[in-house]
Amino acid sequence: MADSLKHSASSSSSALSSQHPRLLQAHDLLRKAEKLTKLSLFNWSSDWVAATPLYEQAATAFKLAKVPDTAKLCYEKAATGQERLSSPWTAGKHMESAGQLAKELGLIDEAVDSYRRASELFLHCGKVQPSADVLSRGARAVEDERSEIAVRMYLDACAMLEEDGREQMAFDNYRAAVNLYVKLNRFKDAAAVLVRWGQSADKCHATQSQCKAYLSAVIVHLYDEDLKQAQQCYNDCSQVNAFSRSDQSETAEKLLSAYCEGNPDEIRHVVSSSHIITHLDHTIVRLAKQLPKGDVKAASVVEPGDDELNEEDLT
C-alpha cells in the first residue's frame, strides 16, 4: 500500500510539479510522514505524534490541488493517527472528509464504510449529535447509488437521536427516509416510517408534525391502493388524543369516507379543496394530487377492534 502510494505520488509529482509548487510541498510532507510511520529495521515504532499533522497538511494540500485519491489516503492515515493519539473527534472529522472524497471518486462502498467509521468515532467521544449528523450526511451522499444503505443510515441516525432523547433533531432524517422510500416506490415502508415519525413526535410533544405524519401515512396507503390498511392506520392513529382532535384527522376522515363511497370526483374535490393537504411535505402532496389511483370500489368501513370481538364466536 505504501509502495502504491509512493508510486502515485511520484508520478503525479513529475506530471504537475512544474505547475503546482504546493503539490511538490505536499508530496514532501507525505514522504516525511511515511518515513516516520513506516516500520523498518531502523524504525521500531511509528511516531504518530509528528506524523499526524504532516498527514493532515498533505491531505489538505492534495485536496486543494484536486488530487482526490491521494488526499483520501492521507485523510485516512491522519484519522488513524488521531485515533492513536486518542482524539477520536478529529479522527472522525478526517474519516468524514475521506468519505466525501471517496464518493467523489465514485468508490461508494468505501465512502459508506468511511462514514460509518466516522460515526463510530464520534460515538466514542460520546457526542451523539455529530455522530448522527455524519450518518445523515453520508446517507445523502450515497442515496443516489445505494438507496437501501442510505435509508438504513437515515434510520440508524434517527434511532441514535431518539436514544439520546433528542427526537426533535431526528425529524429531518425521517423526512429524508420517507422521501427515499417513496422514490423507490416502497410505500408500505414509507408509511411505516411515517408512523414511527409520528411516535417520535409524540414523545417530544410536536403535535403539528405528528398529525402531519399520520395524515401522510394515510395518504401513502391510499396511493398504494390499500384502503383497508389506510383505514386501519387511521383507526390506530385516532387512538392518539392529539391526532383525533386535529384538522388533519378531519381531512383524513373525509378522504376515507370519499373512498368508501367509491366516488372519485369526491376524492379529487376533497384533495383540491383541502388547505391541510397543501401544507404537507411536497412528495406527499404530489401523491395526494394523483389520488384516486386505480379503480375505486365502494368498500365497507372497518370498525376498530373488529378482529378481536366477534359476536358469533361463542368460545
Added chain:
Amino acid sequence: MSLIDILARVDVLCKKYEKYDVDKQGGADSVSGQDQFAKLYAVVEADIEATLQKAEAAKNEKNRAAVATLNSEVRRSKAALRAELPKLQKLAAKKIRDITKEQQAARLDMVEELAARIDEISDGVVVNRQSTMLGGKAGMSKPMEIRVDTMDPDDLMRPEHYEDTEESTSFRQEFQARKARQDQGLDVIAEGLSTLKDIAADINEELDKQEPLINEVDTKIDKAAADLKNTNVKLKDTVTKAPYTLHYDHNKLGLVSILLDFG
C-alpha cells in the same frame, strides 16, 4: 382708579348680576306661556329641519348601509316629532293674555302645518303609486302599496298579495348574488388563515427544537469566557512580573495588548 380699571369693574359687576337682567332673559313670567309655545314651536321646527337634512343626505348617499341607517333615524325622529305635536296643540289651545284670538287660531293652524310637514319627510319607505304593474296584477282594483306595519285584512285575503313582484324577485336575486360574493371572500380569508396557522405551528415547533440548543451554546460560551478571563489574568501577571530586559518580545507585547483589551 384709571378708566380701564373702572371698565373692568363694571364688566365684573354686570356678569355677577346677569340673572336680574330683564332684557337678557327675554320677558317676564307673564309672557312665559307664550314663550313656552314659541319655544316648543321653535324646537320642533329645528328638529324638522334636521330631519329634512338627514332625508336629503339619505337621498344622496351611495352606501346602502348608510342609507338604511339614515332612513331609520329619519323615521325615529318623525315618530318623536309626531309625539311632540299633541303637546304643542295643548299649549296652543291654552288661553294666554297679551295674545289676540286671531293669533291663537293662527297657532292651531301652525301646529297642523307642522304635522303635514313631518309627514312629508321622506324616510325611504317606498310608496308605490304607479298604476303600471306586471301582467300578473292586471285587473286589480287598487294599486299595491308597500306599507310598513300596516296590514289590511282585505290585502291579506287577496291572493296576489303573496306573489313575487318584479321588485321582490330582483331584490331576492341581488341578495343571493351578494351572499355568494361574500362567501367567496370568506373562503379566501379562510385559506389565508389556515396557511398562517400552519406556518405558526411550524415556527412553534422550530422554536421548541432550538431552545435547548441555544441553552447549550449559552453554557458553553459562558465557560469559554470564564476560561479566557482566567487566562488573561494569569498572562497579565506573568508579563508584569517578568524582569525587564532590553530584548523584549514584540509578539508577546502585541498579544498582551490584544488580550488586555479583551478582558
